[in-house]
Amino acid sequence: INYRKASFFTSAPDIRKLPPDTGYEVAFAGRSNAGKSSSLNTLTQQTGLARTSKTPGRTQLINVFNLEEENRRLIDLPGYGFAKVPLAMKLKWQKSLSEYLEKRECLRGLVVLMDIRHPMKDLDQDLIYWAVEVGLPVLVLLTKADKFKSGKQKAELLKIREASLAFQGDVTVELFSSLKKQGIPQLSRKLDEWLNA
């Protein structure tokens, strides 16, 4: 799939506003500020495709990007785990996030992004356990890898790969950096597999 041909389709406050639940979707999930939107921009080589921000909690809607291939989409989900938003708002996002994950039949794989400096927090683990339980394959991207030197990146990668065996499911772990354009082939290969290209 030529991910450079991705285009913004819609922002939905909840799953009822999404395109029909047919075809193939892969969703990008992770804590606020983990680098979800940046990774989509890096993958598609379009700097302004998904809105990024220094302020965590930027992506509050379910953002849908169409691929050129028919009925194949990438989804930028609202981040979780951000403390500094009103509780009511948190509950609302949490609801659209869990609704999406639980009800979306066309979801074929989940990319879980984690800042390499703060990987595998409780909510990340909960999400992966859930995905394994429903038989959804997971690609963990350790983002902002550029924050570490190459030796430490590799050590962290091996550590998280080792720890991920505990999930006993289809969980792959790779390094990623939007800044250094690192990890793109690994990401696109996995997406191709899931999107049945």
Ligand code: GTP
């Ligand atoms: P929410 O939508 O708020 O949940 O955040 P997000 O997960 O979409 O994160 P976003 O892509 O907006 O990035 C958050 C911050 O991290 C921004 O300031 C980015 O510039 C920075 N960032 C993202 N990717 C990288 C990276 O690979 N390296 C470095 N050094 N910074 C990055």
Ligand code: MG
């Ligand atoms: Mg975002």
